[in-house]
Amino acid sequence: MSELSYLEKLLGGAEVEWVPLGNICEFKNGFAFKSSLFKNSGLPIVRITNIDGLNVNLDDVKYFSQSDYKDNLSSFKVSFGDILIAMSGATTGKVGFYCENVDSYLNQRVGKFIPKVDILTNKYLYHFLLLSTESIYILAGGGAQPNLSSNALMAKLLIPIPCPNNPEKSLAIQSEIVRILDKFTSLTAELTAELTARKKQYNYYRDQLLSFEEGVVPHVPMGQEGVGEFIRGGSLQKKDFTEIGVGCIHYGQIYTYYGTYTNQTKVFVSEELASKCRKAQQGNLVIATTSENDEDVCKAVAWLGKEDIAVSSDACIYKHRMNPKYVSYFFQTEQFQQQKKKYITGAKVRRVNADSLAKILIPNPSLAEQSRIVAILDKFDTLTDSISEGLPREIELRQKQYEYYRDLLFSFPKPETVHNTH
Structure with missing residues (x-):
């Protein structure tokens, strides 16, 4: 059975309606934390630089203290499973899935989607947004300094909802699409984690191999x-x-x-x-x-x-x-x-x-010793950096496979015009 016929079977002849995102989802813009009050510890802040187009990356995170602000910032909290988006700059339209078990808080220029659970599943929206980053960037005006309006995003970005008049069936179809796509993203995540670990190992061994006592x-x-x-x-x-x-x-x-x-x-x-x-x-x-x-x-x-x-x-x-x-x-x-x-x-x-x-x-050891060190490091270099043989190549292939099936599973028929009934 072809992939297209699988999608047709999944729909079972059901209607698909493209609706403005704002009809079935709420949106929260971030809070203007003052960079002068950033801390090295405390409550973590998700900034625009933490949105990398797949997951939210907290490698370079800033912190704040609630005592520095009069406002109650609980509405800006980010928890596991939240979907975030970059709202300006070069990364405009990039989406991230928050998969940390520690709550963070939204900084300005970062937004959070809040789907209405009775009609839209969280992960279905996530995969659709990953497909739509180019369309979102265009909504922001493109150019050197794009700036995305949350109102424009929620009014103009259309999302396909299968079986809109049968929420139970709609959610079941959405969940099946998510199940298939999650297999690919989880595999990519595993390979990426392995690559990160191998790079750390590689860096350690490289530094060790090129460290010599000056007297020797x-x-x-x-x-x-x-x-x-x-x-x-x-x-x-x-x-x-x-x-x-x-x-x-x-x-x-x-x-x-x-x-x-x-x-x-x-x-x-x-x-x-x-x-x-x-x-x-x-x-x-x-x-x-x-x-x-x-x-x-x-x-x-x-x-x-x-x-x-x-x-x-x-x-x-x-x-x-x-x-x-x-x-x-x-x-x-x-x-x-x-x-x-x-x-x-x-x-x-x-x-x-x-x-x-x-x-x-x-x-400056002997040339023979230099060659021995190079032979060892070349093997690590191939594994961690080669786009033709190493893990980066494998990750690229898995990502292309994910994108192929994502494009296919969201290839619902689209009407030429859709009216906003919001």
Whole structure:
């Protein structure tokens, strides 16, 4: 039996009505907590940054004390099972399911849906909203600073309700759709949790493997003569990119596209321009020397391709005599991160210059030991970061499978016009 005929069988010829969300659901906007009163402990606040498009993420949470406010904030409480949405900024329309057992409180720019339980199940609404993030973003006006109105959202977003005149049957159909889709989201959640655990394990072993006693293994300045040399990148811009030509790494792509190492570039530049650029050779590192945050500045990728490639400004090239992957892994260690901190300058844009990088100490064991360490870390890197072999690939496949069935199970016939009877 095809998936479509399964949906038809599930409906059993029943009517489906598309209704404005506001007809069958209430909405609560967040409270304007003062950032100056945020605490490091107390009652947790769910902010716009905690909405990640699947679940509510409380990795970076702020707190408040009720004694700082005269208002009774109980109506802004968030409990297990609540569905939240980002109301402005780049994440506008992103939905999160709150699956914590500790209550939190809604910050401004975050909203909460409260379905009328006699006609709409909570999880049915959740899956539908995940399907509708693009439509919601359009309602917000899109653009650089979208801002979603709760009134517009509840009046204009239409949701399909099967068997609207038979609530018991409607809820049963909604529950069956939820049962199917929850299987996929739970599997994705399990894989994501495993990936998080493996990454922590990977980070621990990487730091351990690259930690040596100074008396046993020499720790040398990276710019020391005979060890390595930092060379600033050239002046090429995104507008210079071409589809063919000489390979090129732009500093911004080091954050968004490249991993620890690569033998292919994402973009190219003309041979004429490349002849004027500074180039990285096989085995060199390409390092982003500017970023908007301290964590990302100095992210590095080892170039393993045979051809020389052009390197943009705001990046530098590290020429050295070590194993290139070993050096790139070193740039990810806590040992490196702690050393670079004292060299970071700038306010809005954070920078570390090539002269400062040259002063950072790197443990320099034998090439044989470097290769042994790289062989171990490569296995972890494949598992945690490879989009073709590792867990990220498996998660991507499960997510696509979920989206396929979600789109199918919500493919109810839709009338051209629907009148708001609210």
